[in-house]
Amino acid sequence: MGWTFCIVLFLFVLACGCWPLPDPEPLMHGEVQSPQYPQPYPPNLQKQWDLSVPEGYRIRITFTHMDIEASAGCYYDSLTVLYDGKVLGKFCGSENSADGHHPGNQPILSPGNRLTLIFQTDNNNPERHQNLGFSAHYQALDIDECSAPGDASGPLCTQICLNTLGSYICSCHHGYELRSDQRSCMLSCAGGIFDEPEGFLYSPGYPNSPPHAVSCQYIISVELGFTVSLNFSDNFHIESVDTQQGLSCLHHWLQVTVPNRDHIKLCGAKSPGLMVTNSNTVQLDYHTDDEGLSNGWSLDYSTHRVQCPVPGNVAEGRVTPILTEYFYRDYIFVRCDQGYKLMMEGQEIESFSTMCQNNGQWHLPLPECHIFDCGEPEPLLNGGVTFLSGFQNQYRSVVQYHCNEPFYSFLGAVNVSFTCESDRKWRSNHDVVVRPTCIPVCGQPTQHLSVYQRIIGGNDAPDDTLPWQVLLSIDGGRGGGMVIADRWIMTAAHVVGKDGNPALNDTVRVYMGLTDVGTLMVSPVYAASVHIHPDYNNPNHVDYNNDIALIKLQDPITFDSSVMPICLPAQDATYVTGTMGLVSGFGVTQEKGRSPKQLKYVHLPVVDQETCSDSFTTSQQKRGGGQTLTDNMICAGLPEGGKDSCGGDGGSAYALKDNGRFWAAGIVSWGTGCGKQGSYGVYTRVANYLDWIMKTMQEN
């Protein structure tokens, strides 16, 4: 105790007293010259240079020039070279001088990293004194410490010495490791942690027995997702003890430990061979004591990716890639067959892939493939779809549109089918996709009138026989009209006009679909607008020219057997005298009679225009009326009278039939009396107004 204290104290004093300043960084080379060189040096000099280079180097100094007054033993002037107080040389003279001692071209080596030069001159013969002195350069030279003999405790390194610039390091032979003294070697456990994917391990001294007891630990620990396999070489020898229970690893053993599993102790003379651990971490503990003999063991270890179970199949889908085994970081993909979609947990997914995880499990369960559907086909107004094949709008289903017959038919009358294709869209089988449209069927009632009847003298119309007939109620007054399109009613101008103005929209009520007035008048349809022919001008009720008007309905009508439109005249429609037409209406059945409760109808022939005109001339002369028959009118009726349209029928249709279809030939307009002998009913000649009708319907 006392000694240690003294030494520490001494060192402290020394440190404080002798080296107050840190040395500057030593140079690797330099030059030294005598004072005033290359001028002659002055007398009476005593100059010292302390050269140093870094530790682990020595100094080599070479004189490039030396001219110092020569004297025997360099008695007067001299340059002395010292190392550690020891004189390496004392020089004077010049290269050619006989006296003195000149170093020549040979460099001088210092044994260490320091060198001292002392230049000394006297005052002899100052006048004569013309010597120039010296010039030298020095450099640091690496010391090969390894070739040094070492010290009392033995060689520098007990096994391998490696010289380095300025120093050296010791190293050990294979199977040994350097002790903490950095100089001597000991038999190595070579233990520690091994994290490379493969490696080689062996017991100390293997294949020989270590000279003393060892206790070594080796841990192989590789990335998660990999498993370690140990492959012991055949040359395996660990002391075992024979017991009644068999071999026992009593004193020497190699213990193999895998986390979460029982450890295994190995000993004996038989190599365990290959051990598959199924773990990414394995610990090996090798233990021997000072007695007994174990030559040891060696092993190669390798790592393998964790394996995942082979994925199953996906119905209506495909799992790729198909491999016999799947390992950590392998990916699989699932694609559904055409027409099927990927579903996971009830949700459709765009795509599917899953990876084999480091725990040997797929990170996602396999999805399912469900057949997809194209959704509801676009609805068709007044029509629908029927499945030609398939169902639930599923892939490959084929649907065909149909119109609600017999009230609607296809525009163009083509059958278009649509297939639910793999792009999940309904695709037409036609090259040009025809968007189906249902147009109303006109002029073809589902029920037919068979018997000739009369209005005045006519008969009740059964249901559905005159489905275009409407009853108009305008400000309490009554009139007739006909359905010509799903939003349009055609009537006479005199029915919806008063003093040249159209009736206000909200005073117009339209009743349709029934033949019984009582039930019919319960649910009216309202007008959106009323359009009177612009050339209708009838202030005094004598000029019925252009007696035509259109009512646009607020809501479109859906046609059925009770409400159907009547056809408009064809462009080339003709009115052939004598052709039977059909007039209907809710008008009076007798002049000045009460309005009937039922829809009535009567069949009347087209009357020759001249005959009709003549009849008016005659009757006008009789009655003093002012009406004239124009080309915009036609007449129908019987010369003997008794059948006619009458008040309240105004605006109703006079229908002619062509090819089984009724068309609106006339609009009940005016007459002189009802059903009188010798006078006819006059009707607006609808064929003359086709352009106006079309234009009005298009523009509104």
Ligand SMILES: *[C@@H]1O[C@H](CO)[C@@H](O)[C@H](O)[C@H]1NC(C)=O
């Ligand atoms: C184990 O090592 C031996 C050589 O020592 C070699 O022949 C054998 O193929 C190895 N076994 C495996 C599974 O790597």
Ligand SMILES: *[C@@H]1O[C@H](CO)[C@@H](O)[C@H](O)[C@H]1NC(C)=O
């Ligand atoms: C349209 O399809 C229907 C039903 O499939 C069929 O009865 C009808 O004949 C077809 N019409 C035409 C013009 O192909």
Ligand SMILES: *[C@@H]1O[C@H](CO)[C@@H](O)[C@H](O)[C@H]1NC(C)=O
């Ligand atoms: C009737 O309808 C026409 C056309 O839509 C419109 O201009 C007019 O204002 C309407 N009249 C009334 C009274 O609603």
